[in-house]
Amino acid sequence: MSWTLFATAIISAMLINNVILMQFLGICPFLGVSKRSSSAIGMSGAVLFVMVIASAVTYTIYDLVLHPFDIPYISTIAFILVIASLVQLVEIILKRYSKSLYKSLGIYLPLITTNCAILGVSEGNITNIWTANMPYWNGLGLAVATAVGTGLGFGLIIFAFSSIRERLDSSNVPKAWKGVPISLVVAGIMSLAFFGLVGVI
Amino acid sequence: MGVKDKVIKVIKVSNKENFLKGFVKENPIFVFLLGMCPALAVTSTFETSLGMGLLVVFVLTSSNIVISLIRNYIPNDVRTPSYIVVIATFVTIVRMFTERYSPDLYTALGVFLPLIVVNCLILGRAEAYASKNKVLDSAIDGLGMGLGFTFALVVIGIMREFLATGGIMYGNYLPFLVDAPIYLFNFDWIINGFVYLLNLIPFISFTTNGFTISDYSLAMFSLPPGAFISLAIILAGIQFKKVRKEEKLAAEKKAFIAEKKRIALEKKKAAALKKVGEN
Amino acid sequence: MKDFVPYIMIASLVVVYMLAYLLNKKTPIPEECKIELDEETCTACHNFSCTHHGDVE
Numbered sequence: 001m002s003w004t005l006f007a008t009a010i011i012s013a014m015l016i017n018n019v020i021l022m023q024f025l026g027i028c029p030f031l032g033v034s035k036r037s038s039s040a041i042g043m044s045g046a047v048l049f050v051m052v053i054a055s056a057v058t059y060t061i062y063d064l065v066l067h068p069f070d071i072p073y074i075s076t077i078a079f080i081l082v083i084a085s086l087v088q089l090v091e092i093i094l095k096r097y098s099k100s101l102y103k104s105l106g107i108y109l110p111l112i113t114t115n116c117a118i119l120g121v122s123e124g125n126i127t128n129i130w131t132a133n134m135p136y137w138n139g140l141g142l143a144v145a146t147a148v149g150t151g152l153g154f155g156l157i158i159f160a161f162s163s164i165r166e167r168l169d170s171s172n173v174p175k176a177w178k179g180v181p182i183s184l185v186v187a188g189i190m191s192l193a194f195f196g197l198v199g200v201i
Numbered sequence: 202m203g204v205k206d207k208v209i210k211v212i213k214v215s216n217k218e219n220f221l222k223g224f225v226k227e228n229p230i231f232v233f234l235l236g237m238c239p240a241l242a243v244t245s246t247f248e249t250s251l252g253m254g255l256l257v258v259f260v261l262t263s264s265n266i267v268i269s270l271i272r273n274y275i276p277n278d279v280r281t282p283s284y285i286v287v288i289a290t291f292v293t294i295v296r297m298f299t300e301r302y303s304p305d306l307y308t309a310l311g312v313f314l315p316l317i318v319v320n321c322l323i324l325g326r327a328e329a330y331a332s333k334n335k336v337l338d339s340a341i342d343g344l345g346m347g348l349g350f351t352f353a354l355v356v357i358g359i360m361r362e363f364l365a366t367g368g369i370m371y372g373n374y375l376p377f378l379v380d381a382p383i384y385l386f387n388f389d390w391i392i393n394g395f396v397y398l399l400n401l402i403p404f405i406s407f408t409t410n411g412f413t414i415s416d417y418s419l420a421m422f423s424l425p426p427g428a429f430i431s432l433a434i435i436l437a438g439i440q441f442k443k444v445r446k447e448e449k450l451a452a453e454k455k456a457f458i459a460e461k462k463r464i465a466l467e468k469k470k471a472a473a474l475k476k477v478g479e480n
Numbered sequence: 481m482k483d484f485v486p487y488i489m490i491a492s493l494v495v496v497y498m499l500a501y502l503l504n505k506k507t508p509i510p511e512e513c514k515i516e517l518d519e520e521t522c523t524a525c526h527n528f529s530c531t532h533h534g535d536v537e
């Protein structure tokens with residue numbers, strides 16, 4: 001396994017299969033949180049953090065427990081429980097040991113349990129990366145690389161969109177399009193732009 | 202105590218109202234913008250939207266029933282975790298059934314089938330309704346809200362599929378009732394019918410020259426950008442209606458106030474005239 | 481024995497989650513980072529109510 005493979009996985013997850021614009025995961029925070037650049041950065045930092053840990057843990061559980069014991073059908077229920085407990089544990093650790101980090105990410109952590117991007121990436125790793133005869137460490141590396149790329153792509157889009165949003169607020173939008181509709185149109189145009197990257201890798 | 206009772210005064214609604222509220226008044230997608238991820242992702246065709254909607258109806262109704270049944274036995278502290286476990290169980294059941302009976306739909310929905318677990322609508326209904334109401338009410342609420350969600354998905358799905366292909370197909374993903382995929386609607390039918398009617402007029406013969414609507418369809422609408430734009434168009438239409446209603450109300454209010462002012466002014470004038478006359 | 485693995489797995493995960501949830505509730509929020517969040521609107525649906533209706537501004 002060479003490094004290029006991991007780099008490809010990161011770039012592909014970040015730009016080409018962008019989590020918001022191409023896979024439609026995490027639309028709620030995209031429309032809701034990204035009103036200010038600072039909260040957009042906080043949210044995407046929290047998502048990146050939890051996404052990397054969650055995909056490592058879920059991949060491990062699937063490869064080392066669910067598959068050997070022949071019970072892949074409980075993956076959904078196991079994954080959501082793992083992610084939910086992870087979020088709680090991360091919150092405890094931040095509360096105890098890193099007050100500054102908790103201050104910046106704290107309010108976004110409870111929102112993350114029901115953020116479909118996290119569960120979506122964990123499930124996507126199993127369907128896209130996992131194969132029965134792939135060595136554990138290779139698969140884990142690819143899963144983590146995908147999670148890093150997805151988290152970065154999420155942050156990129158949410159940050160870019162929050163900057164556009166600040167402009168939108170001061171521009172003269174027709175009343176019928178104000179708010180969510182014009183945001184969706186902006187997202188559609190961004191999605192068209194990103195569609196041009198399909199097939200690069 | 203008395204104040205609190207007043208605040209939590211529950212307005213009793215009939216079963217029919219409870220069922221119908223999810224379609225227009227409290228539509229999860231169009232009004233509350235809940236569950237936007239599946240609304241954008243699985244609506245590229247009419248059939249996938251219908252399939253997804255029906256799965257959500259099943260999960261929502263059964264999870265509402267179970268949560269309403271166990272609502273008095275769950276300690277308040279572990280409420281949310283228990284709801285997540287119940288919902289995840291039903292999603293696993295649904296996933297197995299779909300994989301067995303409609304494998305094409307299973308592949309088409311992909312990751313969004315397990316993602317029903319984190320659908321805002323289901324957890325939201327569990328917390329806001331099923332945890333406080335009786336079993337029958339919760340079941341009706343779940344059914345109504347789920348069907349409202351399905352309705353919204355199907356509207357988006359029909360719009361996108363029609364713009365992208367020029368017709369509506371059935372039978373590719375849901376292999377029930379039909380043996381082979383059929384067209385529920387095709388714009389070519391209208392064109393052909395029109396041409397046929399024209400040819401009924403004597404001395405006119407007209408052909409379509411191999412024209413089909415699919416040559417002129419916008420394939421973008423079956424792709425991700427089209428999803429955003431079609432949902433934006435629908436939401437803007439709804440907002441346009443709302444804005445116009447508000448403007449109408451505001452204009453009526455303004456007219457009412459102006460009328461009152463005018464009457465007051467006239468009275469004043471009359472009084473002044475009277476005074477002048479007396480003098 | 482192998483038949484019971486899924487049950488044990490789910491049960492243990494549920495226990496882990498409940499423990500984490502309760503522990504998190506017991507851990508006090510550091511004084512200086514208390515953020516006033518509207519509890520009523522936020523419990524209904526974490527993903528949405530807080531952001532759209534409660535407005536985290």
